[in-house]
Amino acid sequence: MTPDERPPSARREELLERAYRYALEHGLSELSLRPLAAAVGSSPRVLLFLFGSKDGLIRALLARARADETAALDRARNAGEAGDVGAALRTTWEWLAAPAHRPMLVLWLQAYARSLSEPDGPWAGFARQTVADWLDLLAARTGGDRAATDAVLGLAVLRGALLDLLATGDVARTTAAVEAYLRRVDGPS
Amino acid sequence: MTPDERPPSARREELLERAYRYALEHGLSELSLRPLAAAVGSSPRVLLFLFGSKDGLIRALLARARADETAALDRARNAGEAGDVGAALRTTWEWLAAPAHRPMLVLWLQAYARSLSEPDGPWAGFARQTVADWLDLLAARTGGDRAATDAVLGLAVLRGALLDLLATGDVARTTAAVEAYLRRVDGPS
DNA sequence: CCACTACTGAAACAGTCGTTTCAGTGGCAG
DNA sequence: CTGCCACTGAAACGACTGTTTCAGTAGTGG
Numbered sequence: 246m247t248p249d250e251r252p253p254s255a256r257r258e259e260l261l262e263r264a265y266r267y268a269l270e271h272g273l274s275e276l277s278l279r280p281l282a283a284a285v286g287s288s289p290r291v292l293l294f295l296f297g298s299k300d301g302l303i304r305a306l307l308a309r310a311r312a313d314e315t316a317a318l319d320r321a322r323n324a325g326e327a328g329d330v331g332a333a334l335r336t337t338w339e340w341l342a343a344p345a346h347r348p349m350l351v352l353w354l355q356a357y358a359r360s361l362s363e364p365d366g367p368w369a370g371f372a373r374q375t376v377a378d379w380l381d382l383l384a385a386r387t388g389g390d391r392a393a394t395d396a397v398l399g400l401a402v403l404r405g406a407l408l409d410l411l412a413t414g415d416v417a418r419t420t421a422a423v424e425a426y427l428r429r430v431d432g433p434s
Numbered sequence: 435m436t437p438d439e440r441p442p443s444a445r446r447e448e449l450l451e452r453a454y455r456y457a458l459e460h461g462l463s464e465l466s467l468r469p470l471a472a473a474v475g476s477s478p479r480v481l482l483f484l485f486g487s488k489d490g491l492i493r494a495l496l497a498r499a500r501a502d503e504t505a506a507l508d509r510a511r512n513a514g515e516a517g518d519v520g521a522a523l524r525t526t527w528e529w530l531a532a533p534a535h536r537p538m539l540v541l542w543l544q545a546y547a548r549s550l551s552e553p554d555g556p557w558a559g560f561a562r563q564t565v566a567d568w569l570d571l572l573a574a575r576t577g578g579d580r581a582a583t584d585a586v587l588g589l590a591v592l593r594g595a596l597l598d599l600l601a602t603g604d605v606a607r608t609t610a611a612v613e614a615y616l617r618r619v620d621g622p623s
Numbered sequence: 624c625c626a627c628t629a630c631t632g633a634a635a636c637a638g639t640c641g642t643t644t645c646a647g648t649g650g651c652a653g
Numbered sequence: 654c655t656g657c658c659a660c661t662g663a664a665a666c667g668a669c670t671g672t673t674t675c676a677g678t679a680g681t682g683g
Contacts, residue, residue, distance in 0.1 A: 401594030
């Protein structure tokens with residue numbers, strides 16, 4: 246009998262939220278139960294009981310991180326008029342560049358990288374899914390093939406600038422690059 | 435007395451090369467000495483002797499990976515005429531999109547992500563350094579401020595498209611996006 | 624009161640980790 | 654032959670890993 250994870254409960258969600266905040270500070274790669282349990286005021290015994298296994302915990306944390314990402318996705322969806330890819334990109338970049346979101350984005354990149362080198366385990370499919378989510382959003386604003394390519398390119402600009410920003414912390418330089426792109430795609434008018 | 439790592443020797447470089455190939459298959463995050471030693475036909479004792487510590491080994495592997503990156507950087511430097519950023523980007527993308535380089539690039543992304551969440555340890559500075567290397571190259575081809583921004587943007591396009599490619603494996607779609615960008619930056623002429 | 628569910632503490636299990644200790648190899652210079 | 658040097662094997666050390674066993678506790682509904 247594989248120990249199943251418990252259905253959502255008050256205690257489970259409280260501990261998940263605290264564990265998520267702990268993961269934002271310490272990263273997911275080196276997470277281990279005993280220090281985590283001590284930090285969130287619990288015990289390894291309880292974490293295993295509520296989440297079934299460490300993999301179950303990681304899956305739950307990844308899902309929690311995806312909830313933050315979905316929030317950003319919705320914000321982009323409601324930005325500007327329908328069909329206005331530029332507005333969606335601009336809004337999303339503002340969100341990405343906000344210093345408060347940096348720990349979450351580092352966590353996101355970690356999960357992305359890990360899911361590439363470990364097709365099995367709780368990380369599986371994270372990268373593929375996150376790409377698909379964003380492309381769906383951006384492509385839904387468009388019609389033809391050329392516009393689909395624009396969505397792929399726009400997403401690449403955001404993600405590449407984000408990589409740069411996370412490494413250097415240089416908001417001004419990376420924002421200038423994103424805006425240079427938007428100026429070209431919107432037309433110089 | 436901290437156990438120092440030995441100077442380069444025939445045996446050291448041979449084992450480093452084998453360990454590098456092992457890391458390309460299994461990733462760096464979960465690397466541990468005993469399985470690695472078994473795979474490369476050695477023992478933990480010898481790896482510690484030659485590299486001083488596990489951190490020393492990782493530093494050596496990271497440096498080895500950087501050697502591959504430097505090769506790509508030189509290829510970009512020699513592409514097209516001086517001042518032709520587009521040619522450098524195009525050449526680099528061909529290199530990035532080659533299936534043979536994929537394991538190395540996944541490894542690169544792993545190191546990048548890890549160096550963001552762990553400022554100390556052997557990973558330190560990897561992300562910042564790799565960004566700086568490429569920006570130096572691309573910016574050296576240019577003069578004014580606008581061109582510097584173009585370099586940042588061009589690099590972002592490559593890295594963003596690479597993230598997409600590594601997750602989805604879709605060479606055609608990501609290459610189309612990169613070329614759409616190059617067409618705009620070179621001008622429609 | 625009683626049974627039931629949800630949760631918890633303490634301790635132990637078997638395994639892996641990086642590293643160290645001790646004791647050697649084989650080869651090559653003097 | 655002697656001494657030095659690069660390298661190696663076997664075994665152990667203590668710390669840490671996820672997980673399990675056993676034994677509870679608090680609260681709630683019948």
